[in-house]
Amino acid sequence: MANIKRKCVLIVVMLLALVLGACNSNTAKSDPYSEVVEIDGQSLTITLDENNLSAGTITSENGTYTFEYGVPGNSIVFTVNYPDGYVFSQTEINGGFATPAEYNSIERKNKGYIDLFSLNYSIEGVIDNARGTSNNGSPSILLALALIGVGAWNFFGARSVWYLFRGWWYKNAEPSDLALMLYRLAGVFLIFAGIICAIASF
Structure with a gap:
């Protein structure tokens, strides 16, 4: 027995x-989520902040961008700091985007930077991928x-x-x-x- x-x-x-x-x-806490994407013929590395998947950096051949999505009230504010110091802020209210009148995508492209709309689309894709794998392991x-x-x-x-x-x-x-x-x-x-x-x- x-x-x-x-x-x-x-x-x-x-x-x-x-x-x-x-x-x-x-x-153990994982490293920040990072993904390489191809935008307008440039290879960019989008790295999300490990504590906040709505913010991060973009490393390109022309420098480093920073970005952040904020939610003040009922709107979503998307802010990008370009390597040359230019700050772009776009607000989404009830599904519509309010883009500042001073933003000139042609000027940004002529300076060798990525168009903001392409950046936004790629960042959202990386964030979606990160949310799908953020609990991996x-x-x-x-x-x-x-x-x-x-x-x-x-x-x-x-x-x-x-x-x-x-x-x-x-x-x-x-x-x-x-x-x-x-x-x-x-x-x-x-x-x-x-x-x-x-x-x-x-």
């Missing part, structure tokens, strides 16, 4: 180690919820879990106290692992 207890405890510990290893595979909140749910079921409904996995094999069988204790213990470990995954996913 003691040999069975040791084997069961060893299996539970190994399962816990596997679950925690999967949850904690990449909880870290555990999903769905995994955390699943672990917590299964753990709670193991803890509070150990008899039904036992029946699902073993009880249906036998006629008129009852789980032993040891089996119920091990299922409850596994439930505690799964809940703990789910909490760790939930914390790591943020």
Whole structure:
């Protein structure tokens, strides 16, 4: 009997180690998201701020741009600082864009800079890509919820879990106290692992 207890405890510990290893595979803060894009024949590197995907820098052969999307009130303000110090700000109100009258895209192109509308389109694409991969490598909140749910079921409904996995094999069988204790213990470990995954996913 003691040999069975040791084997069961060893299996539970190994399962816990596997679950925690999967949850904690990449909880360190990742580098800022960066992507190389081709705009108007120029190769640009768009790098998003690691804390704010709505801001970042654009590195080109003509210098470094900075950009930021802000949301004051009900409008979205898109601001770009060109390498020569020119600041462009565009406001979107109810789906329409208000572009400053002094902006001259031909002048910008003649100076070797990228047209703002092309920049905006490319930046939005990079931001969309980053949002799709910003949680890459870290555990999903769905995994955390699943672990917590299964753990709670193991803890509070150990008899039904036992029946699902073993009880249906036998006629008129009852789980032993040891089996119920091990299922409850596994439930505690799964809940703990789910909490760790939930914390790591943020």
